[in-house]
Amino acid sequence: MKQDNNINELIHQPTRLKIMALLSSLEEEIFVDFKFLLDELSLTEGNLSIHLQKLEAAEFIQIKKEFLNKKPKTFINITKNGRAEFENYLNELESIIKRK
Amino acid sequence: MDKSNAMEELNDLKKIMKSTSNKAMKSSGWFFILWGSIWIIGFSVGQFFNNFNIVWSILNIFGIITSIFLSKVLYGKNNKFIFPKILFKIFLISVGVIIFDIIIIWMFNLKTIQNITLLIILSTALCYFIIGVFNNNLLIILAILLVFFCIIGYIFFIKYLYLFAGVSCGSSLILTGVLILNKNETR
Numbered sequence: 001m002k003q004d005n006n007i008n009e010l011i012h013q014p015t016r017l018k019i020m021a022l023l024s025s026l027e028e029e030i031f032v033d034f035k036f037l038l039d040e041l042s043l044t045e046g047n048l049s050i051h052l053q054k055l056e057a058a059e060f061i062q063i064k065k066e067f068l069n070k071k072p073k074t075f076i077n078i079t080k081n082g083r084a085e086f087e088n089y090l091n092e093l094e095s096i097i098k099r100k
Numbered sequence: 101m102d103k104s105n106a107m108e109e110l111n112d113l114k115k116i117m118k119s120t121s122n123k124a125m126k127s128s129g130w131f132f133i134l135w136g137s138i139w140i141i142g143f144s145v146g147q148f149f150n151n152f153n154i155v156w157s158i159l160n161i162f163g164i165i166t167s168i169f170l171s172k173v174l175y176g177k178n179n180k181f182i183f184p185k186i187l188f189k190i191f192l193i194s195v196g197v198i199i200f201d202i203i204i205i206w207m208f209n210l211k212t213i214q215n216i217t218l219l220i221i222l223s224t225a226l227c228y229f230i231i232g233v234f235n236n237n238l239l240i241i242l243a244i245l246l247v248f249f250c251i252i253g254y255i256f257f258i259k260y261l262y263l264f265a266g267v268s269c270g271s272s273l274i275l276t277g278v279l280i281l282n283k284n285e286t287r
Binding site: 007017018021022024025026029030031032033035036040075090093094096097099 | 101102103106107109110113116117118120121124179180181182183184185
């Protein structure tokens with residue numbers, strides 16, 4: 001899903017862009033707690049879940065659910081696809097900046 | 101999207117990335133403080149007592165057990181960031197350094213404990229330098245400091261090498277740990 005300037009529209013959405021930036025700054029195998037994303041992005045659980053589902057459907061992130069002390073916990077990390085797509089996005093921004 | 105929007109967006113994204121990366125790396129500061137303390141105690145004791153090997157064996161076992169405990173507490177599933185393979189990675193790096201050191205000791209016929217001490221510090225510095233290139237500039241500075249102190253210790257303080265190395269290199273590790281823990285989060 002690309003729009004003008006070869007920018008990926010799915011990532012271009014401000015909240016999803018922040019999620020991708022946050023996840024891409026971590027090494028491949030590092031997972032982030034759902035609550036950390038909630039605090040960092042100041043979103044509601046529902047809102048964050050919807051954005052995560054969209055990114056997961058595009059295979060840009062993976063979501064892992066586990067039980068810890070009988071309570072469900074959700075962990076998220078970025079996939080290789082997601083990282084590559086986000087890097088393309090950053091490159092595209094840089095090429096827009098360099099254009100005369 | 102025009103140029104100024106792109107620039108603003110890129111800056112915002114870089115801030116988010118830097119801040120998150122700092123937060124994820126923050127707790128690694130405790131490992132530097134732990135091992136810095138072990139270096140200070142181990143080398144200082146080695147300077148004044150003859151039972152160097154026993155002291156180091158006890159300290160290393162204590163360090164390894166505490167590191168495993170710390171990694172469970174800091175990177176376990178109760179935390180914001182989960183590092184599933186962190187212990188395995190640390191183990192691999194440690195084994196790599198030990199094999200590297202054993203080969204050098206054998207090939208170059210290093211016999212004195214001074215030489216072996218310098219080798220251990222220098223190979224540790226090399227590790228920090230390589231990790232620092234990919235991760236954190238602070239580790240590059242730490243590596244340079246360790247090498248600098250090795251050279252100074254070798255030239256000027258060979259008689260008190262353990263004490264000098266322990267205090268200078270151990271303090272550098274602790275300082276790096278404190279700086280990592282207090283690293284400014286841009287957001």
